[in-house]
Amino acid sequence: xxxxxxxxxxxxxxxxxxxxxxxxxxxxxxxxxxxxxxxxxxxxxxxxxxxxxxxxxxxxxxxxxxxxxxxxxxxxxxxxxxxxxxxxxxxxxxxxxxxxxxxxxxxxxxxxxxxxxxxxxxxxxxxxxxxxxxxxxxxxxxxxxxxxxxxxxxxxxxxxxxxxxxxxxxx
Amino acid sequence: xxxxxxxxxxxxxxxxxxxxxxxxxxxxxxxxxxxxxxxxxxxxxxxxxxxxxxxxxxxxxxxxxxxxxxxxxxxxxxxxxxxxxxxxxxxxxxxxxxxxxxxxxxxxxxxxxxxxxxxxxxxxxxxxxxxxxxxxxxxxxxxxxxxxxxxxxxxxxxxxxxxxxxxxxxxxxxxxxxxxxxxxxxxxxxxxxxxxxxxxxxxxxxxxxxxxxxxxxxxxxxxxxxxxxxxxxxxxxxxxxxxxxxxxxxxxxxx
Amino acid sequence: xxxxxxxxxxxxxxxxxxxxxxxxxxxxxxxxxxxxxxxxxxxxxxxxxxxxxxxxxxxxxxxxxxxxxxxxxxxxxxxxxxxxxxxxxxxxxxxxxxxxxxxxxxxxxxxxxxxxxxxxxxxxxxxxxxxxxxxxxxxxxxxxxxxxxxxxxxxxxxxxxxxxxxxxxxxxxxxxxxxxxxxxxxxxxxxxxxxxxxxxxxxxxxxxxxxxxxxxxxxxxxxxxxxxxxxxxxxxxxxxxxxxxxxxxxxxxxxxxxxxxxxxxxxxxxxxxxxxxxxx
Ligand SMILES: Nc1ncnc2c1ncn2[C@@H]1O[C@H](COP(=O)(O)OP(=O)(O)OP(=O)(O)O)[C@@H](O)[C@H]1O
Ligand SMILES: [Mg+2]
Numbered sequence: 001x002x003x004x005x006x007x008x009x010x011x012x013x014x015x016x017x018x019x020x021x022x023x024x025x026x027x028x029x030x031x032x033x034x035x036x037x038x039x040x041x042x043x044x045x046x047x048x049x050x051x052x053x054x055x056x057x058x059x060x061x062x063x064x065x066x067x068x069x070x071x072x073x074x075x076x077x078x079x080x081x082x083x084x085x086x087x088x089x090x091x092x093x094x095x096x097x098x099x100x101x102x103x104x105x106x107x108x109x110x111x112x113x114x115x116x117x118x119x120x121x122x123x124x125x126x127x128x129x130x131x132x133x134x135x136x137x138x139x140x141x142x143x144x145x146x147x148x149x150x151x152x153x154x155x156x157x158x159x160x161x162x163x164x165x166x167x168x169x170x171x
Numbered sequence: 172x173x174x175x176x177x178x179x180x181x182x183x184x185x186x187x188x189x190x191x192x193x194x195x196x197x198x199x200x201x202x203x204x205x206x207x208x209x210x211x212x213x214x215x216x217x218x219x220x221x222x223x224x225x226x227x228x229x230x231x232x233x234x235x236x237x238x239x240x241x242x243x244x245x246x247x248x249x250x251x252x253x254x255x256x257x258x259x260x261x262x263x264x265x266x267x268x269x270x271x272x273x274x275x276x277x278x279x280x281x282x283x284x285x286x287x288x289x290x291x292x293x294x295x296x297x298x299x300x301x302x303x304x305x306x307x308x309x310x311x312x313x314x315x316x317x318x319x320x321x322x323x324x325x326x327x328x329x330x331x332x333x334x335x336x337x338x339x340x341x342x343x344x345x346x347x348x349x350x351x352x353x354x355x356x357x358x359x360x361x362x363x364x365x366x367x368x369x370x371x372x373x374x375x376x377x378x379x380x381x382x383x384x385x386x387x388x389x390x391x392x393x394x395x396x397x398x399x400x401x402x403x404x405x406x407x408x409x410x411x412x413x414x415x416x417x418x419x420x421x422x423x424x425x426x
Numbered sequence: 427x428x429x430x431x432x433x434x435x436x437x438x439x440x441x442x443x444x445x446x447x448x449x450x451x452x453x454x455x456x457x458x459x460x461x462x463x464x465x466x467x468x469x470x471x472x473x474x475x476x477x478x479x480x481x482x483x484x485x486x487x488x489x490x491x492x493x494x495x496x497x498x499x500x501x502x503x504x505x506x507x508x509x510x511x512x513x514x515x516x517x518x519x520x521x522x523x524x525x526x527x528x529x530x531x532x533x534x535x536x537x538x539x540x541x542x543x544x545x546x547x548x549x550x551x552x553x554x555x556x557x558x559x560x561x562x563x564x565x566x567x568x569x570x571x572x573x574x575x576x577x578x579x580x581x582x583x584x585x586x587x588x589x590x591x592x593x594x595x596x597x598x599x600x601x602x603x604x605x606x607x608x609x610x611x612x613x614x615x616x617x618x619x620x621x622x623x624x625x626x627x628x629x630x631x632x633x634x635x636x637x638x639x640x641x642x643x644x645x646x647x648x649x650x651x652x653x654x655x656x657x658x659x660x661x662x663x664x665x666x667x668x669x670x671x672x673x674x675x676x677x678x679x680x681x682x683x684x685x686x687x688x689x690x691x692x693x694x695x696x697x698x699x700x701x702x703x704x705x706x
Pocket of ligand 1: 451452454456475476477478479480481482483529
């Protein structure tokens with residue numbers, strides 16, 4: 001039968017198309033998409049409370065994604081959360097006195113690490129630590145503050161903090 | 172009298188289930204033999220898979236678009252529209268992709284398989300094969316079964332891919348969610364193994380049961396046009412019920 | 427010495443031997459103690475009114491119905507083997523040596539004419555394509571349809587489909603061919619062709635044939651022997667000419683075409699007048 005090869009070709013194309021779709025989903029919609037954005041360097045940051053921050057959460061400057069959270073550990077002794085950030089190599093000009101804060105995208109969205117660039121001429125390098133950090137804004141604390149009507153009552157006051165800002169919108 | 176009828180009904184149902192199970196064993200036994208009919212398997216993948224492409228891809232697109240629209244309004248109540256990409260992707264991958272694809276597949280390919288096998292039975296083609304010493308289970312049933320199981324997850328992936336694009340179209344292009352946020356949130360939440368591959372497992376299971384129902388109904392269809400029509404209807408009805416039931420069980424176990 | 431007697435025995439032994447066959451299908455008695463022999467190299471016709479179980483008898487011979495599996499007792503032996511005892515593999519091996527012409531052709535609608543005839547070859551042999559082509563074209567030539575090789579079954583008339591099915595049935599040069607009503611719906615020309623074909627296959631290749639047919643004139647021209655079945659039993663047998671001359675109520679009704687006789691024209695029913703409400 002002459003139509004035989006065409007079935008084989010059609011079937012082959014169909015299977016290829018299916019696997020292409022799977023590959024597309026796997027690489028474009030999952031964290032694989034982030035891993036694959038070239039090499040990155042690592043910097044550390046300590047937070048007294050990271051809220052709901054998870055590994056692979058985005059790291060942003062001015063709302064632009066520059067990297068992701070590599071790992072989260074509890075640092076023994078100090079009882080701080082030690083967060084390692086993986087920053088893309090192409091963003092190698094971030095001042096070393098920049099600050100890091102944990103924000104929530106939207107009121108209930110995911111949490112991410114926002115970097116606020118400082119003014120130092122030196123840039124962050126692999127292995128550096130970001131000293132200036134601000135912990136996650138806990139919704140409960142926020143509500144508590146509103147109820148008590150102001151006053152620094154926050155139980156988990158950050159050790160080295162700029163005054164808390166309201167949660168910024170992520171996008 | 173009434174209880175008698177009901178008991179018969181129940182017994183018939185159980186007997187059908189048993190026959191279906193035995194039929195499944197027959198297929199499994201015939202599978203190695205049917206691998207010899209490689210060309211036939213190819214042809215069937217083409218028929219059940221490629222022929223369902225259009226409907227699956229079109230529906231995937233629309234489901235993604237509707238999802239984005241609905242979820243956008245819900246999320247905007249909570250100011251969470253940034254999570255649109257995540258929610259669209261997770262709904263598709265974990266639930267809607269496998270289930271809707273399976274329902275479409277039952278309607279498009281399952282009915283075709285039932286009707287085809289039923290008509291082959293009605294026109295003595297099945298008997299003729301037996302007479303030519305060709306095992307109809309190995310030649311007719313098993314290749315179609317295999318093709319269904321292969322095609323279903325592939326169709327599901329295409330459905331999901333089109334769904335994501337549809338969601339992106341509505342969410343980003345139309346409703347103005349930021350492109351980076353849409354993808355960024357999605358990529359940071361969706362997990363390859365827990366979300367996408369679990370969906371593939373579901374889809375494989377659906378492929379296995381839907382195609383089993385289709386070939387079983389076709390093979391046992393009464394050899395009349397009325398019988399074939401009736402069996403075709405039963406394929407759709409049983410498939411729909413079984414898909415949703417299996418979905419519930421698998422969701423409970425997978426998550 | 428013993429080998430010689432054995433081979434003489436096997437020549438003398440009928441190819442198909444049916445003994446005391448009792449069959450019920452769906453609660454209805456089809457055969458009630460049927461016994462008959464089909465000698466090797468003969469053309470044997472099976473005749474009988476519609477619905478007596480001629481097709482069912484053929485299904486017994488091919489093992490699609492057999493004792494032990496269905497509501498069947500008695501024995502059917504083909505080429506010395508008891509059909510009921512064969513394993514599935516052995517049964518399939520036997521079927522490769524039997525050609526079967528279905529009452530309604532049963533061509534595979536997925537394939538064109540050529541592939542339909544080639545189907546058994548492709549399934550059971552690894553012959554090179556050229557050889558398959560030669561064999562298939564030879565068989566199609568024999569039934570006069572070589573030119574139709576590329577048509578699909580839906581493009582064939584009933585008579586053409588019958589001839590394609592015949593080509594398919596003989597593609598393996600079987601030892602036994604079962605024809606289930608091969609003449610129905612054939613025009614006189616095609617009927618003669620098929621008739622000649624049956625004769626040729628039998629005379630030149632020595633293929634034993636069992637022919638189920640209603641056309642007495644056609645049967646007379648090829649059959650060596652006729653069995654007349656009615657009500658689950660053998661009611662008459664003999665050479666076609668003898669049988670036509672014989673004066674039993676069965677043969678009179680069947681060959682003379684009388685509407686009512688031992689075989690009732692009417693399916694069992696309550697009294698006509700009562701059912702219409704005329705009788706009190
Ligand atoms: N699977 C079955 N279940 C129940 N009854 C059956 C089955 N197959 C055949 N029968 C019955 O067996 C009887 C014989 O059928 P069969 O097809 O052998 O008749 P036939 O002699 O070939 O008739 P015809 O000349 O019309 O082809 C019929 O009355 C039919 O109703
Ligand atoms: Mg018949």
